[in-house]
Each structure stands twice: as structure tokens, then as C-alpha cells.
Amino acid sequence: MTQRFLDPVILASVSKLDLIAKTVVDGFVAGLHRSPDFGFSQEFAEYRAYTPGDDLRHVDWSVYARSERLYLKRFRGETNSQLTVLLDASNSMSFGSGKVSKIDYARFTAASLFYLANAQRDAAGLIVFDDEIRNYVQPSTRQGQFHRLLHGVEHAEPRQRSDYAKPFALLLEFLRRRGMIVVFSDFYEKPETIVRAVEPLRYRGNDVILFHVLDPRELDPKIQDPVILVDLETNDSLEVSPAYAAREYRAKISAHIDAMRDKAKGSGMDYFLMDTSKPLDGALREYLSIRQGRL
Amino acid sequence: MGLFSPWFMLGILGVGLPVYLHLLRQHKSTPLPFASLMFFEKRTEASIKHRRLRHLLLMALRIALLALLALAFANPFIKRSAGANDGARRVLAVIDESFSMRAGTRLADAKREALAAIGGIGGGNRGQVAALGANLRILGDPTADKAELIAAVNGIGGGDSHASYGELTRALRSMAQASAEPMDAHLFTDAQKSALPANFSDLQLPASVKLILHSVASKPAPNWTVQTVSAPAVVWDVKKTRIQATVAGFDTPTGRRTVTLLANGKSAGSKAVDVTANGRATVEFTGLDIPYGAARCEIRIDSADEFPLDDKALFSLTRSDPRRVLFLHEARDTRSPLYFRSALAASAESAFQLDATPVEQGANLNPSNYAFVVLSDVLSVPPVLEDALKKHVAGGGSVWVAAGPNTARRQNVPLFDEPVSQGKYFSRGGALFAAVGETDATHPSVFRANRWDGVKFYYAVEVKPGQTRVAAKLTDGTPLLLEKKVGEGRVLLFASTFDNLSNDFPLQPPFVPFVEQTARYLSGIEDRSSAAVVGAFVDLRTAKERTTSVDVIDPDGQHPLSLDQSTKARTYQIPREGFFEVRRASGRNELIAANPDRKESDLAPIPKENLDLWAASGAAGGSANGGATAVGAREEEKPKSLWWYVMVAVLFSAVAESVLASRYLGVQREDS
Numbered sequence: 001m002t003q004r005f006l007d008p009v010i011l012a013s014v015s016k017l018d019l020i021a022k023t024v025v026d027g028f029v030a031g032l033h034r035s036p037d038f039g040f041s042q043e044f045a046e047y048r049a050y051t052p053g054d055d056l057r058h059v060d061w062s063v064y065a066r067s068e069r070l071y072l073k074r075f076r077g078e079t080n081s082q083l084t085v086l087l088d089a090s091n092s093m094s095f096g097s098g099k100v101s102k103i104d105y106a107r108f109t110a111a112s113l114f115y116l117a118n119a120q121r122d123a124a125g126l127i128v129f130d131d132e133i134r135n136y137v138q139p140s141t142r143q144g145q146f147h148r149l150l151h152g153v154e155h156a157e158p159r160q161r162s163d164y165a166k167p168f169a170l171l172l173e174f175l176r177r178r179g180m181i182v183v184f185s186d187f188y189e190k191p192e193t194i195v196r197a198v199e200p201l202r203y204r205g206n207d208v209i210l211f212h213v214l215d216p217r218e219l220d221p222k223i224q225d226p227v228i229l230v231d232l233e234t235n236d237s238l239e240v241s242p243a244y245a246a247r248e249y250r251a252k253i254s255a256h257i258d259a260m261r262d263k264a265k266g267s268g269m270d271y272f273l274m275d276t277s278k279p280l281d282g283a284l285r286e287y288l289s290i291r292q293g294r295l
Numbered sequence: 296m297g298l299f300s301p302w303f304m305l306g307i308l309g310v311g312l313p314v315y316l317h318l319l320r321q322h323k324s325t326p327l328p329f330a331s332l333m334f335f336e337k338r339t340e341a342s343i344k345h346r347r348l349r350h351l352l353l354m355a356l357r358i359a360l361l362a363l364l365a366l367a368f369a370n371p372f373i374k375r376s377a378g379a380n381d382g383a384r385r386v387l388a389v390i391d392e393s394f395s396m397r398a399g400t401r402l403a404d405a406k407r408e409a410l411a412a413i414g415g416i417g418g419g420n421r422g423q424v425a426a427l428g429a430n431l432r433i434l435g436d437p438t439a440d441k442a443e444l445i446a447a448v449n450g451i452g453g454g455d456s457h458a459s460y461g462e463l464t465r466a467l468r469s470m471a472q473a474s475a476e477p478m479d480a481h482l483f484t485d486a487q488k489s490a491l492p493a494n495f496s497d498l499q500l501p502a503s504v505k506l507i508l509h510s511v512a513s514k515p516a517p518n519w520t521v522q523t524v525s526a527p528a529v530v531w532d533v534k535k536t537r538i539q540a541t542v543a544g545f546d547t548p549t550g551r552r553t554v555t556l557l558a559n560g561k562s563a564g565s566k567a568v569d570v571t572a573n574g575r576a577t578v579e580f581t582g583l584d585i586p587y588g589a590a591r592c593e594i595r596i597d598s599a600d601e602f603p604l605d606d607k608a609l610f611s612l613t614r615s616d617p618r619r620v621l622f623l624h625e626a627r628d629t630r631s632p633l634y635f636r637s638a639l640a641a642s643a644e645s646a647f648q649l650d651a652t653p654v655e656q657g658a659n660l661n662p663s664n665y666a667f668v669v670l671s672d673v674l675s676v677p678p679v680l681e682d683a684l685k686k687h688v689a690g691g692g693s694v695w696v697a698a699g700p701n702t703a704r705r706q707n708v709p710l711f712d713e714p715v716s717q718g719k720y721f722s723r724g725g726a727l728f729a730a731v732g733e734t735d736a737t738h739p740s741v742f743r744a745n746r747w748d749g750v751k752f753y754y755a756v757e758v759k760p761g762q763t764r765v766a767a768k769l770t771d772g773t774p775l776l777l778e779k780k781v782g783e784g785r786v787l788l789f790a791s792t793f794d795n796l797s798n799d800f801p802l803q804p805p806f807v808p809f810v811e812q813t814a815r816y817l818s819g820i821e822d823r824s825s826a827a828v829v830g831a832f833v834d835l836r837t838a839k840e841r842t843t844s845v846d847v848i849d850p851d852g853q854h855p856l857s858l859d860q861s862t863k864a865r866t867y868q869i870p871r872e873g874f875f876e877v878r879r880a881s882g883r884n885e886l887i888a889a890n891p892d893r894k895e896s897d898l899a900p901i902p903k904e905n906l907d908l909w910a911a912s913g914a915a916g917g918s919a920n921g922g923a924t925a926v927g928a929r930e931e932e933k934p935k936s937l938w939w940y941v942m943v944a945v946l947f948s949a950v951a952e953s954v955l956a957s958r959y960l961g962v963q964r965e966d967s
Contacts, residue, residue: 092330092331093330095328095329095330102330186330186331188330188331188333215330218329218330227326227327228325228326228327229326229327229328229329229332229335230326230327230328230329231329231330231331231332232328232329232330232331233331234332236332237326238332238335240335244335244336248336249334249335252334253334256334
């Protein structure tokens, strides 16, 4: 029942983005209540021997009184994280074969992530880019941050073509604190180029998740007759035969996805393919598992 | 190449339809936006081009289909040589079997040369043998079996017919039309000049026929013959029988010939006659004494030339008693029977014997015993006789009525049953007499005696003609000679008398032939010849004699007609020389003497240049005497319709168009 609210087609009928995020996350969390792996309360996680430099506030003095040894008591969810969402707003993200375009799907997912982060008191920020940075919302936990993020997401309209080198170089200047960086994009670029642009974020200790947003028709084009296809970014046109789309294109897009996955893992980044026809829970699950890994 | 119906080519404008559909009304595909063309390549355009090419191919097929349909309706044709084929030729050996070929060794020479020509047939050619007489007689189908051809040649015997090169050419034209196979026609003949048709254009050969002439008689040979025999078919009085024979010589010197008359195989007389060089002479025999019935007669000469078969001429004579004529007149009228009897007696053959009787004494006479009955201006006819005469006429008899002053006193002409208007005395008028004005030359009574210019008519009875046939009129329009059909018979009315009171006709020369011809007409005696030419047709029955059987007995005593032919055939063609007996169911038997056409007796050959001209009228290479090549051959071209070929092309175009259309324009299924 709750799965129905994660369906992007249903979410598309909801006008307000915050409501979408709440619906998604609440539904998602309600479905996780029996899971032993995930939780957000101040529950005990582990004891760890004190090492110099550790924060003395975390020392369990009761244990020290009994054993005269310093142990640090760790609780789940105790650590606040910083989430930065990089949203590709190039023209290619406006493509959608159904009711939900790729940019909409990315918006829903980003809003949901912001909702989660807000619930966990994590600082969240947003960068909207195409061939340059078009909007930047600095990560923060301040009052009203959630709405600022949603506003930024909502007004991220696709315009230019994407260029990964320039916005990511600028991003290095803004991101001082380590955290999670989530990139929503269709990654129409060579995998080497993309990874080369994103790698520096990883080197600075950030956890980078690449959400590869693709429409089902991009994965499996349904072309009956030879048609003229127009590139949404370059406006170039090309006449494509059904036979080519059915065989060679599928092979190429599959090879591209595989290369992206391999290159991302090779650089320590996480990669997740998002089919816009699928529910949003996969992306949320990916995000939470990685956040948990950071604890 | 041409078109039988060129206006249908306007339909070719229809090719604009596929051009419009494919080029002018081309489907414009709406561009489809796509996220990125990063994974598409330029070479994918080739598929679109290929598709366009296929559409162009489809358009070309549709254009071709419409154009071919228009062409099919226009019905194209090409002119093709009639002789074009795979090179095989038919060798036709034509041997002249006419009567003249029986002179000397001509037929044997012709057959020997024909066998030599047949021996030379080879190279896939087929041979055929034919005999030329009045018609071309084909002896078997074309074959490569030389034994069969040799047997056909050996089976040809001499005939009695007259050769006709015009008939040969006509038959060759028919054969060329029936078969496209080119033909070498070898003609083995004595090349008689008399075999040529009247018009040289009748010798025009078709282009596919090459004529090679083999003449077996290159120089003329002297020949005497009995050219004509003039004899009556029926002899009434043997003392008056007169037979004339004409002896002719062709390329002959002056000479004396002995002419012999034979009757039933016995000599009935012989005379010598001098015949000038290349000339002719006439011999007359009179008073032939033959028994009653048909006699087989013959005129024979001693010629001593190389063609003895034409030294005789056959003819038949039938001896019969004179036919009796009943002449009924008023007792006081003695002139009419006198003049009438004199006229009948003056006729050449004396076929009639007149029985003149006063009409009041004729009540007990039976009219059917007479050839015909004459009522010569009688005032009244005994009722019994009149009734007998009416029955006689209704049953097919004939009555000749002469109307004079006595008849004018009656209301109606007896038996003629037409009212009498008045009796005209021309002497009481200003003209004194009337002459004959108009005559119907087709009437048997008039057509030989139509010169009545000097005859004066002083009195005539005017009778309203009604539905009768008027054969002659006087100058004032009064009908003079009228004929009326009554039942199966006829009544002839002469509107004047046979005496020399009402007219002076009996004293004029035309009176005798008038009476004789009218008597023959009324008695039903036909003018027929006692001899016929070989190849002529003999009438076996009239239209009224459909169901009666007719038998023909040929000179060998055989019956050439089958049972079916003897009951249905209207005519019989005399095939050869001799006496043919025709027996009819009515008892009217006839003995016909058949002689070969005397044109065959003129053995003068056709000049070589004429033969060359004939041979050259056909295919190139035709020759006379098997030697010289003919020149001026004309290639005859015939239009050959291409309709079927165009329709086959239409069919193939339609099938190809359907296949292409269904393959390229059908709904495509997504590849799995």
C-alpha cells in the first residue's frame, strides 16, 4: 500500500514538493520499521577504546569508574552529517517518455533526501548546474533550510547542456566540510570525463553517490519506423532506423552504464541507476545504507 | 512499332498519380526529441536512404504498371517479316497433272525431276507433295519421310483437268497465311500459256514463298485437236440432225485431216478437211441415224502428233419423237393453224407436231397428252374442255391463248381470267396500225425474237394486265404478250391473232423464232448442251427435288456418289473425260459427255521472262527453270500484336508492386 506512494507517476500528480517528500519518506520509513539494520533513535551502538584526540564528552565515565579504563560509548544517529545534492539541470534532463521527466524524478528524489536529512538534523545543501553552477544553497541546519532547498529544487528548470568539469571545479571551493555528495544526472558524457571531474570530491573525504537518472525509453527505445531524433541539448537531428535503435543503441547504452558503474567504483564512489519508471525507494535505500556506513 | 488504338496512350497521363503520391505528397516525419544522440551514429541515415530508394522502386513499379496498362489498351504491334523463323523451310513439290501433261513424256519427266528435288531435301526441312489441276490437290502433310513423299509422287497419274496457275498462287497464299514456315515451292509443269490467269496480279506470291519453276517442255509442239462440236442434245427428226465439228491446229503446218463421226462406237461418216497453218476448219455431218434413246457419239481426227488424247471430242445425242401441240381454233379460221404449223415446221429441230382441231370438237380431248395447248381466238370453249384445261394448267400444264375479235366479244379471256377492256382497230385511227413498243428481253418468248420492228398490228384486244407479267407492249401501250401463273402451270396471252388479218406477223421473219421459242418455253424443253468440260458442275436436282435421289454412273460404270451425296448433293463436278449418266427419280435421265478443256491442247509455253517475273514476285531467290535468281523480291511485313506480352508485363508489375508495397509499407513489428 505504501509502495504506491513511491510510484513517480502518482507523485507527479502531487503539486507540492514538500508534500511529495513527506509522502515518500513517511511511506518509506513505515515500511522499514521491522528492519534490524536501520534506526534513527539514540540507541547504543558500540564501545570503543579511547584514543588520544577523541572527544572526552563521549567517554563513558561509569565504565571508567568500574574498570578505570576509558571507553567511548557510541550511539546510532548521534553523528550529524552534511548532505549536498548536485542536480543536473541540463536540457537532456527534461526528457521523459511518460508523465515523469528525468528532472522531475530527480526533484522528487532530492526532495525526499532533503526531508530525511532534515529529520536527522543533517545539514543539507543544493547545487544546480548545467554547464555552470546556476543555483547554490549552502548546507545548513538552520530554520527554513528545508524550504530553501525545496525552492531551489523546484526552480531548477533545464536549460543548457551539461558540462561536468566547470561546475565541479567550482564546487571544490564551496565544500569545506566533508559529507555526502549526491549527484543527480543523466551523465551524457564519457565516463572517464565524469569520474575525473567528480573524483576530487572523493579525495577530500566525501562520500559520493552518482544517481544515473535515465528514462526507460533511453534504456530501451521503442521505434516503429525510421524517425528523426533531435538532441535536446545540441538540437542536432539524426534519422534513426528501428533496427539500429533495437540493437546497436542498446548495446552502447548498456556499455556506457557498465563503464560508469566500473569507473565510479574504481574511484570509490557509489553508483546507482535510476529508472524513472521505477519507485523512488531504491534511491532512498541506497542513500541510507551509505549514510549508515559513515557512522 | 505502331499502335492499333493510339488514343488510349492518353491514359499514360495517369503516371502522374504515383509521382504525386511519392514525391509531391511525400510524408514528412515529425522530428522526435531525444535526450542525447551521443549513442547514435551518422551511418544510421543509410537506412532512411535505403527506405527512400525502396519507395522510389515502388513508385517506378507503379508508374510502369500504369504505363503498361495504357500501352496494353493502345494495343501495340511490330511489323515482322512473314518469313522470319528458325531457318527450317518447307519444300513443296507441285506436279502439274493437267491434261496437257499427258502429251509425250511430260508427266514422267516432271515426276522424275520431282523425285530428284525430294532427294535433295535435308537439314531439318520438311517436304510435301501436291498435284496441280483445276485446284491444288495436297497429297499428305509436311514430312521429313522421303519414302512417303516418293510414294505420293508416284501416285500421281495423268488428269483431264485444266491447270490454273492463278489457282496455284491462291493456294500458296492460303498456305503462307496458315503457317509462318517459309516455303520453297517447286513447280514441275509444261508451263502452258493457257494456264496463266487473265490478270498477272493474280500470280502475286507471298513473301514467305520461293517459287522454283521446273519446265518440262521448253519448246512448242505441233498439235491438232477437235476444238468444238456443235450438236443438239435431243434429236426429233434424224434427217434434220446437223453436227458441226471444228478442227484446230496449234503450231501446225497446213495439212489435210480426216474427221470421223462415231455413234455408239460405230462410224457414221467420215470427211476430209484442209486445215491451214495454225488455223481451223469446220466439218458438218447431217442426217445421223441413231436409235431412240441416248447415243454416245464422238468426233475423231487423225492427227499423228505427240498428243493423241485430244484428237477426239465426245458428245451425246438423245433421239425422241416430236412433242404434240393441240391447236384449238374456230372452225372457219383456217389461216391460224396454217401459219402456226408452218412456223413450227420451219424451226431447225422440228420438235413439235401440231394437232389442229376446231374448238367445238375438242370436248373429249385430254390436254395432258400434249406439250401445250393453243386457244386461237375462240368465241366459246365447251365447259368440259374448259374445265379440263383449267385442271391441266393447275397441274403444271401450259396454255397459249391468242385473243382476236372473237375473244373481244367475251367479258373475260378464257383461262386467263382477266377482263377484256375493248378490241382496238388501229386502222380506224389516224395511225392505221400499231407496232411493237416495249419488250421484256428476259422473257423466253421475246429474248431471241425481239426484233419485231417491221410487224404491223391492225387489231388487238386490250386486256387489263392486273398481276400478270407483260412481256411486250404495242406502241400505244396496249399489252401484247402477257403471262400469268395459274397453279403450277402458266397461261400465255397473245393479244392478237395468228392469222394475217389482225396483223402481218405470220408473214414476217420474227414469227418463226417467236413461235418456236414460245413453244419450247411452254413445253418445258430446256436448252442444254450435249457436252461438258472436265471440272464443270452438273446440276443434280432443283430446289423442289430435295428429297429425290439422284444417281451418277461414271465412264467405268461405278457410282461415285455416296448414299448421302445421292440424296443431298445439288451438284456434281465432272472429274475426268468420258460419258456420265445422271439418273433422276423422275425418270429424266441424262447422258453427259465430258471432254477436257481444249485450252490444254495449245501446248505453247509461257515465255521465260514471264516465268522469271512470276518467280520474282515471291521471296528473294525464286527462279524459273531452277536456275536464275529472281530479283525484286519484296519483303512482306505483317503487324504482330504485342498485347499479350504487355499484359504479362502488367501482371508481373502488379505482383511486384504488391510484394514491395506489403513488405515496405506494412506495419513493422518491434524486434524482441
